[in-house]
Amino acid sequence: MSGDDYLWDGTGAPDPEVRELEERLRPLRRVPPPPDWSKGGTRPPRLRLAALAAAAVLALALGASLLRRPEARGGWDLRWLEGASWSESRVVREDTLAVGQWIETRAARARLSVGPRDDEIGEVQLEPKTRIGLVDPGQKRHRLSLSRGVMHATIWAPPGNFVVDTPSAVAVDMGCRYTLEVDEHGAGLLRVEAGWVGFEHRGLQSLVPAGALCATRRGVGPGTPSFETASPAFGAALEAIDFGPAGAARREALERVLAEARERDALSLWHLLTRVEGDDRARVFDRLQALVPPPAGVTRDGILRGERAMRERWWDALGLGSSEFWRMWTGAWSDTTPGPADAR
């Protein structure tokens, strides 16, 4: 293991083979001095000439190509990859995904820049058998449509600027890394690794933080988010509440959710406050109150009446961050009418 340790962090007994490679490659370790920052966006001289020449050629080529293919304006760079896994993949072809264009990865993988070249706000990785289209290159908002398959998104732009339509909900990035998958029936599953994602369909909203997941179904919209660490029984019961038939089975599922809920599952219970009514809402209130007492001024009557301001104050007590954060960005959903991702 000492050789492994040395390769990993330089500790342990030096691995002779690694040491030899370090010595052989060391002459290349030479970082240039920093550029003159006061020149702002000025490129280094040698590249500046090349860039000017390239720009001139590009301007001529662009003038011609725009006449032929106006839809290519604002397209996003797309790289096709081959290989058994992401880490072993090689780029085999480079393309541009134009506005209105759809692609299907079939057996290959692909990497898609989010945004026009030199103005990217992130990257999307597409697994095999994924079908995706470019709706808006970033004029109003960066927007894709995922009709089936699996995509992994990493976004570094401010929240609310990257939107993905699926057949059953719209995912609004709130600054994060996440995976979104859609099956052949249009059902979806969102898993968030970092940051937040808002999931919305006709006013039904789910706020999904890092470490949580959220399912969605065509015609219903996003279900109740839950942390991946919740018990399997908790997850199955939530699915029955969100997408199962009404009646006794649903009430039994709610009982299981309330019995299984831990303090961390306050995320799910808080969402359920707007998804169940009457006596069921009262039972959710009582269980959530036992896990995370509501702050002063948040009353049982107010919550049962559905007072939004009180719900948001309670959210602030859950330890999931301030409601002010997502309230700022949920306005972005007002014009995210769920478009069927696969109109074709």
Place this chain on the structure above:
Amino acid sequence: MGLGYTPAMDQLLSLVPGATPSLPAELVRAARAGDRAAYGRLYERFAPMVHGVLLARVPRADVDDLVQDVFLQAMRRLGSLRDPEAFGGWLAAIARNRARDHWRRGAETAPLPADVTGPPHPEGDALAVLALVQRLPEAYRETLVLRLVEGMTGPEIAERTGLKPGSVRVNLHRGLQLLRDALAGNERP
């Protein structure tokens, strides 16, 4: 498009639960506020990573210019970076894109072949090994260059590039195995 940075954004993002801001994040905030010295410190900290990312992809002779180009490009676009903690991953992505653009625009110099003959070049042996590394899959070559050329540890590679430590570890081991095979094949009579 409304992607620009505003001070209110930092204030708002401070509402999200998280750890105390790291030093790079503090430097990014200062740089966004116009502090060039802070950007200089970011250069000192991240230039070896950018150098390694580029060296894994483009000819040695072009790397220095491209390192500076990447940092100038990043400085212009710093306002589009939402999370200062993500600076490393964001910068690495710019460097990878810059390397791709370099090839797209037509590299100005050709890479030195591994079997070059003639008077010994001071970096000849290193360039021969590098040529083998550059033929490995992308993920492996970048991680190997950062470890073997730039002298960064696995945890440092993960921190500076935004990659997961587990991925870095796997890439190091698999990459080294492939490099070992390539060296054996290359040095076989």
